[in-house]
Amino acid sequence: MITEKKQRQGAKTSPKSRAKDEKPQSGNGRVAIITGNEAAAHAARLCRVQVVAAYPITPQSAVVENLSKFVESGELKAEFVTVESEHSALAVCIAASTVGARVFTATSANGLAYMCEQIHWAAGARLPIVMCCVNRAMAAPWNVLNDQQDSMSQRDAGWIQIHCRNNQEIFDTVVQAFKIAERVHVPVMVCYDGFLLSHTVMPVCLPRQEDVDRFLPPYTPHTLLDPADPRNLNQVTLADPRVNSEGVLCHGYMELRYLHQEALVGAREAIVAVDREFDQCFGRRWGGMVWGYRDEDADVCLVAAGSLTMEASTAVDMLRAEGIAAGVVGVRAYRPFPVEELIAALKKARLAVVFDKSLSYGYEGPICADLKAALFQSEAAPAVFGCIAGLGGRDVKARQLADAVRNALKQYDNGQRTAPPAWIDCRI
Amino acid sequence: MATRILDLPAEEYMLPGNRACAGCGLGIGLRHILKAFDGKCIMAVPASCLTVLGGMYPSSSVLVPWMNVVFPSTAAAASGLVAGLKATGREDIPVLAMAGDGGTADIGIQALSGAAERNTNFIYICYDNEAYMNTGTQRSGMTPLGVRTTTTPVQGKQQPPKDMPRILEAHGVPYIAMTCPSFPTDLYDKVKKAIGIRGTRYLHMATPCPAGWQYNPKDTVEMGRLAVETGSVVLFEIEHGAFRLTSRSKKLAEQGELMPVREYMERQGRYKNLDEATIAAVQQWIDRRWEDYVRRDAESAQS
Ligand SMILES: Cc1ncc(C[n+]2csc(CCOP(=O)(O)OP(=O)(O)O)c2C)c(N)n1
Numbered sequence A: 001m002i003t004e005k006k007q008r009q010g011a012k013t014s015p016k017s018r019a020k021d022e023k024p025q026s027g028n029g030r031v032a033i034i035t036g037n038e039a040a041a042h043a044a045r046l047c048r049v050q051v052v053a054a055y056p057i058t059p060q061s062a063v064v065e066n067l068s069k070f071v072e073s074g075e076l077k078a079e080f081v082t083v084e085s086e087h088s089a090l091a092v093c094i095a096a097s098t099v100g101a102r103v104f105t106a107t108s109a110n111g112l113a114y115m116c117e118q119i120h121w122a123a124g125a126r127l128p129i130v131m132c133c134v135n136r137a138m139a140a141p142w143n144v145l146n147d148q149q150d151s152m153s154q155r156d157a158g159w160i161q162i163h164c165r166n167n168q169e170i171f172d173t174v175v176q177a178f179k180i181a182e183r184v185h186v187p188v189m190v191c192y193d194g195f196l197l198s199h200t201v202m203p204v205c206l207p208r209q210e211d212v213d214r215f216l217p218p219y220t221p222h223t224l225l226d227p228a229d230p231r232n233l234n235q236v237t238l239a240d241p242r243v244n245s246e247g248v249l250c251h252g253y254m255e256l257r258y259l260h261q262e263a264l265v266g267a268r269e270a271i272v273a274v275d276r277e278f279d280q281c282f283g284r285r286w287g288g289m290v291w292g293y294r295d296e297d298a299d300v301c302l303v304a305a306g307s308l309t310m311e312a313s314t315a316v317d318m319l320r321a322e323g324i325a326a327g328v329v330g331v332r333a334y335r336p337f338p339v340e341e342l343i344a345a346l347k348k349a350r351l352a353v354v355f356d357k358s359l360s361y362g363y364e365g366p367i368c369a370d371l372k373a374a375l376f377q378s379e380a381a382p383a384v385f386g387c388i389a390g391l392g393g394r395d396v397k398a399r400q401l402a403d404a405v406r407n408a409l410k411q412y413d414n415g416q417r418t419a420p421p422a423w424i425d426c427r428i
Numbered sequence B: 001m002a003t004r005i006l007d008l009p010a011e012e013y014m015l016p017g018n019r020a021c022a023g024c025g026l027g028i029g030l031r032h033i034l035k036a037f038d039g040k041c042i043m044a045v046p047a048s049c050l051t052v053l054g055g056m057y058p059s060s061s062v063l064v065p066w067m068n069v070v071f072p073s074t075a076a077a078a079s080g081l082v083a084g085l086k087a088t089g090r091e092d093i094p095v096l097a098m099a100g101d102g103g104t105a106d107i108g109i110q111a112l113s114g115a116a117e118r119n120t121n122f123i124y125i126c127y128d129n130e131a132y133m134n135t136g137t138q139r140s141g142m143t144p145l146g147v148r149t150t151t152t153p154v155q156g157k158q159q160p161p162k163d164m165p166r167i168l169e170a171h172g173v174p175y176i177a178m179t180c181p182s183f184p185t186d187l188y189d190k191v192k193k194a195i196g197i198r199g200t201r202y203l204h205m206a207t208p209c210p211a212g213w214q215y216n217p218k219d220t221v222e223m224g225r226l227a228v229e230t231g232s233v234v235l236f237e238i239e240h241g242a243f244r245l246t247s248r249s250k251k252l253a254e255q256g257e258l259m260p261v262r263e264y265m266e267r268q269g270r271y272k273n274l275d276e277a278t279i280a281a282v283q284q285w286i287d288r289r290w291e292d293y294v295r296r297d298a299e300s301a302q303s
């Protein structure tokens, strides 16, 4: 389980220089002992979201409940639309965003899957929607506990996806996400682990409203639907460019997709810059695309995303105590994929062990597969071994991660350079 | 006072030319709907023939803002427009959700039911061409008994259509109307009235479709009129619970007689070679419904 000490580790000013026992600093705000779901709801409130539409699902429900409380009590001036499904939740967000409102929603697992066509639509329509995905296992069979199969299954929909390691990072990332989304016109999915973070209380610094306002100015849309200036948005668009009534050649579908890809790849810059700007305002940063723990001189790197990196950090301490120069490379942004950052972070390592909490069935863990593809471009790539861990809420202990690393090292020393994914604690 | 045809506003909000089939009833309907709005509304439109009518990027056939949405989401998207406009201080712009029968009665019924239960402040117009026309005339939940579609190709549809106005009535929304573009002033007046009411307003527009119903495109207006003459379509409105027959249907009730439905069916290829038993079943279904409407009209006239 994640200890409070580990949670705090993530919340350091610099991802590279974390003093282990530093407490969250309230700065000009206040420190609240809250769950990850409460942190997300407070963040949406302080971002002054104007329209919220969400539908309850475990483990996300408390996000919806908290936001409806904020709206009903008048703490948040927003329209809360109590939709009848997740499909409609995102439909409401898409439409409200189209007419210029800042919008927020949250969901998990089957809710996310139920939204699927809207997820693609939101991205294709280039709307700055922020959605929390409280990571949960996909059914069948039913399971409400944590893994990351849900958001991973949506990785190709054209959203930015950012993983959080603790509740402070959830709060901070939601605030950052609006700024990123509104800068690059791409929706952002803020992913955090169900129960492990969503239902675990931790100290979280909640900044003052005026400081958030200074960091995040009101949203100004690039296009407005208005009878005074009628336009038809997202109508049928052919593959080839076509000329409009004024003789101007306009993009075809393919060009629009290219621009979307450009925006997503370019979002890398925005993610890093916004993290830096956040640091200037609030004195905290999260590493932008990737972060590291004792990784500078690491010979063996443990790669993971989300709260699993906290166990990985403990495993690293264990391995270091045995004389193994281990470190963590945390994947914060999964889309856009941090290709260059990972190449740089793993340049000196001879071995990377990737822990995925999801699976691309018939292949391997998605982070592992993507990392291998990224390292293919590197001159100095380490060997990569993948592990599948924690599916359906299976507890993952630091010592199991350390064991997996020792195993991989043994295989490496025997001359092996990769292997099929190892299933951690799978009792078959 | 009912508007007379010559009193309809001259302003047009549809540009000359669109991508619907020749003789499409939907174009006539939309033209009068937008006149009633004075072009001042924001539309939410799902995948349907209406999408096609709207044109392909970068051209549009209408002069009102138009947001395309996924097929099942018309009412949810319209809810989002309402919420977004309110949140950004533009609540005065009316929201018009407009979807086909499939987008309304089948795949979109959940979103519509949710929005109607919340009494969301928008006008929803279902244009009912009685099948999934955009994808090639497949059966919908609104396809009438006996109709041959590409998914009921041999026997014709075995079930009568859903009663959408009743479903909306069960949600307690303030205004429901059945209308038809062959009666443009009936349509215009109902949209105008709906604009003046708050909450979820539902209009069901029976919309003749030459391509799917298989009749000569020049006969669209006549086909809508025949639908009303035979009671296949009944023009009415339900305002805050009070039922009232309107325009031609009101007159037919006063005269006391409908034309046999056979005369309407015989004009359309989709009913070709129907057996007598099915024609009788359709007639029976119409008669029973008509009786009910006439009774309700008389009851509310009394109260
Ligand atoms: C989720 C989804 N399923 C199926 C479709 C394919 N589709 C597009 S339009 C349509 C039929 C529309 O029928 P209706 O709502 O009656 O409108 P019409 O085309 O008849 O005007 C279908 C099945 C789709 N776009 N989205």
Ligand code: SF4
Binding pocket: B019, B020, B021, B022, B023, B024, B025, B026, B049, B129, B133, B134, B208, B209, B210, B211, B212
């Ligand atoms: S198929 Fe029917 S409803 Fe669709 S455009 Fe053609 S005539 Fe109109």
Ligand SMILES: [Mg+2]
Binding pocket: B100, B101, B102, B127, B128, B129, B130, B131, B132, B133, B140
């Ligand atoms: Mg139809």
